[in-house]
Amino acid sequence: MTGRTVIPFGPQHPVFPEPLQLKLVLEEEKVVEAVPAMGYVHRGLEKLAEQKDFVQNVFLVERVCGICSFMHALCYCEGIEELMGIEVPERARYLRVIWAELSRLHSHHLWLGLVADALGFESLFMQVFRNREIIMDIIEATSGSRVIMGSCQVGGVRRDIEPSLMKEVLRRLDSVRYHLDQVTPAVLDEYTVKERTSGLATLSKDQAYKLGAVGPVARASGISLDVRTLGYAAYEALDFTPVLEEAGDSYARIVVRVREMHQSIDLVRQAAARIPDGKLSVPIKGKPEGETVSRVEQPRGELVYYIRANGTKNLERLRIRTPTYANIPPLLHMLPGSQLANVPSVVVLSIDPCISCVER
Amino acid sequence: MLQALELAPEELIPRAHQLALKGWRFVTMTCVQVDSGFEVLYHFDRELEMEHLRIRVSKDQVLPSITPVYFGAFLAENEAQDFFGLKFENLSVDYEGRFFLTADSPVHPMTRTPTPEHGEKGEGTRDR
Numbered sequence: 336m337t338g339r340t341v342i343p344f345g346p347q348h349p350v351f352p353e354p355l356q357l358k359l360v361l362e363e364e365k366v367v368e369a370v371p372a373m374g375y376v377h378r379g380l381e382k383l384a385e386q387k388d389f390v391q392n393v394f395l396v397e398r399v400c401g402i403c404s405f406m407h408a409l410c411y412c413e414g415i416e417e418l419m420g421i422e423v424p425e426r427a428r429y430l431r432v433i434w435a436e437l438s439r440l441h442s443h444h445l446w447l448g449l450v451a452d453a454l455g456f457e458s459l460f461m462q463v464f465r466n467r468e469i470i471m472d473i474i475e476a477t478s479g480s481r482v483i484m485g486s487c488q489v490g491g492v493r494r495d496i497e498p499s500l501m502k503e504v505l506r507r508l509d510s511v512r513y514h515l516d517q518v519t520p521a522v523l524d525e526y527t528v529k530e531r532t533s534g535l536a537t538l539s540k541d542q543a544y545k546l547g548a549v550g551p552v553a554r555a556s557g558i559s560l561d562v563r564t565l566g567y568a569a570y571e572a573l574d575f576t577p578v579l580e581e582a583g584d585s586y587a588r589i590v591v592r593v594r595e596m597h598q599s600i601d602l603v604r605q606a607a608a609r610i611p612d613g614k615l616s617v618p619i620k621g622k623p624e625g626e627t628v629s630r631v632e633q634p635r636g637e638l639v640y641y642i643r644a645n646g647t648k649n650l651e652r653l654r655i656r657t658p659t660y661a662n663i664p665p666l667l668h669m670l671p672g673s674q675l676a677n678v679p680s681v682v683v684l685s686i687d688p689c690i691s692c693v694e695r
Numbered sequence: 696m697l698q699a700l701e702l703a704p705e706e707l708i709p710r711a712h713q714l715a716l717k718g719w720r721f722v723t724m725t726c727v728q729v730d731s732g733f734e735v736l737y738h739f740d741r742e743l744e745m746e747h748l749r750i751r752v753s754k755d756q757v758l759p760s761i762t763p764v765y766f767g768a769f770l771a772e773n774e775a776q777d778f779f780g781l782k783f784e785n786l787s788v789d790y791e792g793r794f795f796l797t798a799d800s801p802v803h804p805m806t807r808t809p810t811p812e813h814g815e816k817g818e819g820t821r822d823r
């Protein structure tokens with residue numbers, strides 16, 4: 336019988352951008368079990384949210400994650416607006432969609448670049464990051480900041496995208512689309528990428544559902560779960576269907592995200608074409624009271640906020656369930672059977688982990 | 696606004712089994728401190744519709760873990776053990792209060808009157 340070895344994988348690893356430790360139980364080079372160890376960068380933001388007032392919390396939740404800061408603000412604001420019965424102006428709802436899809440677009444570019452780098456595909460990494468830079472420039476031009484956008488607020492949005500700037504955004508998105516079209520075959524049809532990722536870390540539809548997978552991880556296993564179909568912000572007025580793949584392997588997760596990058600560009604275009612004139616926000620009157628659950632579709636999947644308010648300026652409880660948190664049990668299911676060399680690049684990166692989201 | 700079905704602790708596992716059989720996905724669990732102890736909310740989803748269960752427990756009461764039914768709940772239950780001091784029976788992967796926290800972390804920091812320092816403070820190592 337082969338002896339078993341336990342390897343503490345991480346928290347510092349060249350492929351992981353953030354600290355995550357997995358205790359891997361190995362038989363020779365094959366993983367037979369994995370146990371996560373967390374808590375290296377936990378910040379206690381849920382506790383801090385009880386001490387700030389409900390308007391300040393928008394700035395706080397934006398700092399949960401630097402990649403999808405806007406999504407956290409959006410999810411929080413949608414929840415507070417429901418509690419307070421605030422009707423957000425239509426123009427603000429479309430602007431929220433535009434920034435949300437730009438966030439998804441740059442997040443998926445970041446992930447694709449990291450995957451390319453982890454697979455040793457340096458030229459793809461550079462092409463993808465060059466394209467991402469155009470998106471970051473658009474985000475900076477429209478929100479004033481590259482990372483923490485600060486453009487969402489309770490009752491609407493803080494900034495407008497003027498028609499002239501919108502035209503420029505669409506022109507730059509043409510460039511993003513052009514470069515994306517160039518690199519897409521290099522990702523999806525490239526022999527090395529396919530051979531390296533196909534049939535590995537497979538999650539069946541049934542397993543994915545039972546383990547609570549969300550986002551591209553769920554959709555790559557054939558589960559049509561996309562919170563945008565609920566129609567929050569202005570999604571109900573836009574035409575799109577969730578991107579689905581059936582294979583459930585690492586390659587399928589790559590395909591889903593690459594196709595979603597194209598879809599995000601389309602959604603920004605649709606929103607820009609249909610955005611009406613009007614106010615950006617409405618004034619907030621009173622304090623929130625009651626409890627609700629708010630959900631948005633982050634780049635990594637379903638983001639859930641539970642908010643309980645008691646009619647004062649401070650919330651009684653703010654609970655944040657991020658998509659990476661939901662995708663850890665599926666990851667623990669994918670790891671057994673993998674070769675150790677595939678763990679970082681083919682298995683773990685395929686769920687696009689965001690540790691700052693988990694350790695909020 | 697959220698409508699939650701109130702259950703007694705002993706009704707939780709049978710209800711979780713029913714939900715699992717009917718295809719409900721476990722979304723997350725939320726622990727809220729109230730005057731009499733804790734409210735524990737379980738959130739489920741099926742085709743983007745949500746169902747919520749609410750269980751009220753006193754401070755020292757032990758809750759049955761739903762991890763035998765929904766394995767993915769082990770993260771949220773361990774988090775509640777760390778931050779609120781809730782105890783779960785039959786937890787599939789039990790970190791015993793050391794999931795996010797370490798030996799020198801504050802005890803149950805999400806409760807409203809946390810003990811400022813852990814009794815074992817000073818060890819300074821990650822004992823997992």
